[in-house]
Amino acid sequence: MELIIATLTNLLILSSMYILVALGFAFLFSMLGILNLAHGVIYMLGGYIGLTLITALGLNQWLALLLTTLIVATFGIFLEKYCFRPFVGDFNRIVMICVVITVVLQTGVNIIAGTQILSLPPFAEGIFKIGPASVSYERIVTFAIGAVLLLAVTWFVNRTKWGQQMQAISQDLEGAYLQGINVHRISALATFIGCGLAAIAGCLMGAYLCLGPFMGDFMLVKVLMLTIIAGVGSIGGIFIAGLILGSLDSVLPLLVSGAASNATAIAILVVLLLIRPQGFFGHEVEL
Amino acid sequence: MVNVLLEVENITVHYGKSIAIQDVSLEVAEGSVVSIIGANGAGKSTILRALSGLTPLTSGEIRFAGSRINGKSATEIVTLGIVHIPEGRHLFPYLSVLSNLKLGASLRKDKAGINKDLEEVYKLFPILRGRRNQKAGTLSGGEQQMLAIGRGLMAKPKLLLMDEPSVGLAPIVIEQLGEVIKDINKRGVSVLLVEQNVHLALGVASMGYALQVGRVVLQGDIATIRSSNIVKKAYLGG
Amino acid sequence: MNRRLSTRGRRELTKPAVYAGLVVIVALLPLFFGSPYIQHMLILTFIYIIAAVSFRTIVISGQFPLAHAAFMGIGAYLAAMASKWLGLSPWITIPLSALVTAGIGMLIGYPFSRLRALYYAMGSLFFGIGVIQIIYAGGSWTGGYSGLTGIPALLPGTISKIPYYYFFLGLALVSIIALYRIEFSRIGTNLKAIAQSHVVASSVGINESGYRILAVGVGCFFVGLAGAGYTHYNMVLSCSSFNFMATLWLVMYVLIGGINSFAGPIIGTIILIIIPEFFRDLKMFSPFVTAAILGIVVYLMPQGLVSLPQMVRSRLTERRNTKKVSHAS
Structure with missing residues (x-):
């Protein structure tokens, strides 16, 4: 019973965090064709800024979470303008600039915080009990924040004017220009939101698991897998792919140990990719 | 005298090093339908792309309602009331x-x-x-x-730019399209129509331009265009 | 017209001489740099040049492989295990594991050859991660997380790095010449045709997937060679040398030099390994130097470092022309 609940909550948390980070990556990818390999370090940066605000400045956790989101999201606007926009359509230079961002941020964090494993204080304490089952409040809160944000993003993309414009840009860039949509402003907005979401996930995962300068590499790989399995341009697909990945990562370790479970997960994903190269839910893009 | 809504003066556009259109001038009077005809690759679409701010000019000037609009962004141009319905629709x-x-x-x-x-x-x-x-x-x-x-x-829009709306449509639908364009025009929207389908183009317009390899080779009211030898030979079958 | 022809003719003659001169200079370097550390860095440079140039061989077929360091790892671990557990001589394990790496690459390349562009890149990326996980899961056979030690040396008994220096210089030269000849042979032309347009290429009778797999096989053979050589030089292996980030660094070597030129990966590897060494005193801050080099190339040299002479030349003629114009006015 304990194990089932622990696995299930872990599955939900991992899935929602993967999806949160992947959304921002998918926005940039589907709108401007930018493969943002720096999205992982942005997630990592979120965790460390959150930690700094809480421990060094002594801010309230929730205030720190909010501030972190704003700081990293604003940083995203800077990235979009100076690092991505000049190279739209140039795959090679986008990859290079992303490596530059990764090296700079990882080295910076390394110098300031060191390589030791840190963690944020939990966002909630105590244990919730119903009958024989018990779940820590931290898990509930982490998942609740993730779920609320995911609902909010879905609402934003499907129901608001800006969200519709984001979709328009990703489906037909020239068509979007001709409707007078301000493509630069909307992509900046999408990067703002995407980096903000990654920062929140960084803080939450930094409390749920731990912080390390290389946590971004791990997340980046998850995000790439998720986006490819989902296919481009489908938010629903990202949700399903996120659940698949979260399930693999939370259930497989129970069946096979350690690295073997990672290898199995990868094997499953490679097979999925070979069956449906364009992803399962989106439409193929030419790059 | 009717007001001139759109004035295009000697515009030249390059794609990389090759010239797409050269010294093209044209006018659209307020409330009129104007057609540009020409073969594939004559530069018809390039004119519209230049008008809507998708492609920069090498030289020349575009004035809309009296003020210069070349160099403005696509967003600004839509705000002014020029709307481009692209070839291939881009829905x-x-x-x-x-x-x-x-x-x-x-x-x-x-x-x-x-x-x-x-x-x-x-x-x-x-x-x-x-x-x-x-x-x-x-x-x-x-x-x-x-x-x-x-x-x-x-x-x-005040001015609608239509690029090859008839492509891929059945003849009966093309006929409806002609009626629609006239209908839109009656509501006070001026139309600049780029078409390979000369029957449609000449059927709805009051003025016409013929384009050949990036240059205007013929212009005038629709009767002149219809009776010109170039158009007769190239499109109307004799 | 005549003059242009004659300068081109002269250049055709001077080119081989310049290359021979460069090789002689590189061969004489150990005489000037006695420090084993510098020699070690140069040996690594040779090894990574093989990896970077062979990466580009796959790229010219229109595939962007993000598993290249993982294939280097396959070659390295195969050689290590064959010599450590089966007792084979390094002189056998090096060519053997290069061949097996090529075989694995072609086997994997077959299903992957139907993936296009980005999907190929992503598929190979996942494959590379999978390889690392399998090595981790290999327990005592592969050394798992703690890495593999006690691998037989290629040249047992030599403490000096100099014999290794010449061995890897030779290996790099042979690999470069072989890959150069492949690229500028009919095979290379066909590969480039496929990359340009797979539809056109198959319509003129080029067996598209066959050539794609061949390119992967060639690339994997040489990167396997580099990996196996590295194994018997370093004698210690750790998985992290072959992970996703390692692949990304290989990609950087190629891109910074210039992916559209054969010399690009060579120049890029040299610059990205050697220049940061001058800034070792910066310690923790030294990655910023690498980032700065990359940043300069990204913003100022869209075609990579190989375009630098061309850029300088056109800047100079531009200046000369403006001078002329100002004189005339």
């Missing part, structure tokens, strides 16, 4: 018909006006009302062209 295939129409009004803030124009579009194309929740990519070719025009109208 948003995974969004609903209604969303596509509303995106046409991206720059407008007047909710009441938008809803009123939506009704107008539905009146013009009743089929779109029935399909408003369907994804744009699932419509037939003719319906997609209607949607593209409807989406263009949602921006409340």
Whole structure:
């Protein structure tokens, strides 16, 4: 019973965090064709800024979470303008600039915080009990924040004017220009939101698991897998792919140990990719 | 005398090093329909792309309602009232018909006006009302062209630029298209139409231009165009 | 017209002489740099040049492989295990594991050859991660997380790095010449045709997937060679040398030099390994130097470092022309 609940909550948390980070990556990818390999370090940066605000400045956790989101999201606007926009359509230079961002941020964090494993204080304490089952409040809160944000993003993309414009840009860039949509402003907005979401996930995962300068590499790989399995341009697909990945990562370790479970997960994903190269839910893009 | 809405003066456009159009001049009078005809690759689409700010000019000037617009962004040009319905339609295939129409009004803030124009579009194309929740990519070719025009109208244009609206449509649909263009024009929207289908182009317009390898080779009112030898030989079969 | 022809003719003659001169200079370097550390860095440079140039061989077929360091790892671990557990001589394990790596690459390349562009890149990326996980899961056979130690040396008994220096210089030269000849043979032309347009290429009778797999096989053979050589030089292996980030660094070597030129990966590897060494005193801050080099190339040299001479030349003629114009006025 304990194990089932622990696995299930872990599955939900991992899935929602993967999806949160992947959304921002998918926005940039589907709108401007930018493969943002720096999205992982942005997630990592979120965790460390959150930690700094809480421990060094002594801010309230929730205030720190909010501030972190704003700081990293604003940083995203800077990235979009100076690092991505000049190279739209140039795959090679986008990859290079992303490596530059990764090296700079990882080295910076390394110098300031060191390589030791840190963690944020939990966002909630105590244990919730119903009958024989018990779940820590931290898990509930982490998942609740993730779920609320995911609902909010879905609402934003499907129901608001800006969200519709984001979709328009990703489906037909020239068509979007001709409707007078301000493509630069909307992509900046999408990067703002995407980096903000990654920062929140960084803080939450930094409390749920731990912080390390290389946590971004791990997340980046998850995000790439998720986006490819989902296919481009489908938010629903990202949700399903996120659940698949979260399930693999939370259930497989129970069946096979350690690295073997990672290898199995990868094997499953490679097979999925070979069956449906364009992803399962989106439409193929030419790059 | 009728006011001139759009004046294009000696514009030249390059794609990389090759010249797409050279020293093209044309005018669209307020409330008129003007057609540009010419073969594939004559540079017709380039003129429209230059007008809507997608392609920069090498030289020349474009004036709309008296003020210079070349160098302005695509967004600014839509705000001024020039709306470009591109060749190939460029709809948003995974969004609903209604969303596509509303995106046409991206720059407008007047909710009441938008809803009123939506009704107008539905009146013009009743089929779109029935399909408003369907994804744009699932419509037939003719319906997609209607949607593209409807989406263009949602921006409340003063001048509509239409690029090859007849491509891929059945003859009967092309005939309807001609009626639609006349109808739109009656509502006070000027139209600059680029067409390979000369019957459609000459049927709706009052003025015409013929383009050959990037240059205007013929211009005048529709009777002149129709009777010119170039057009007769090239398009009207004798 | 005549003059242009003659300068081109002269250049055709001077080119081989310049290359021979460069090789002689590189061969004489150990005489000037006695420090084993510098020699070690140069040996690594040779090894990574093989990896980077062979990466580009796959790229010219229109595939962007993000598993190249993982294939280097396959070659390295195969050689290590064959010599450590089966007792084979390094002189056998090096060519053997290069061949097996090529075989694995072609086997994997077959299903992957139907993936295009980005999907190929992503598929190979996942494959590379999978390889690392399998090595981790290999327990005592592969050394798992703690790495593999006690691998037999290629040249047992030599403490000096100099014999290794010449061995890897030779290996790099042979690999470069072989890959150069492949690229500028009919095979290379066909590969480039496929990359340009797979539809056109198959319509003129080029067996598209066959050539794609061949390119992967060639690339994997040489990167396997580099990996196996590295194994018997370093004698210690750790998985992290072959992970996703390692692949990304290989990609950087190629891109910074210039992916459209054969010399690009060579120049890029040299610059990205050697220049940061001058800034070792910066310690923790030294990655910023690498980032700065990359940043300069990204913003100022869209075609990579190989375009630098061309850029300088056109800047100079531009200046000369403006001078002329100002004189005339």
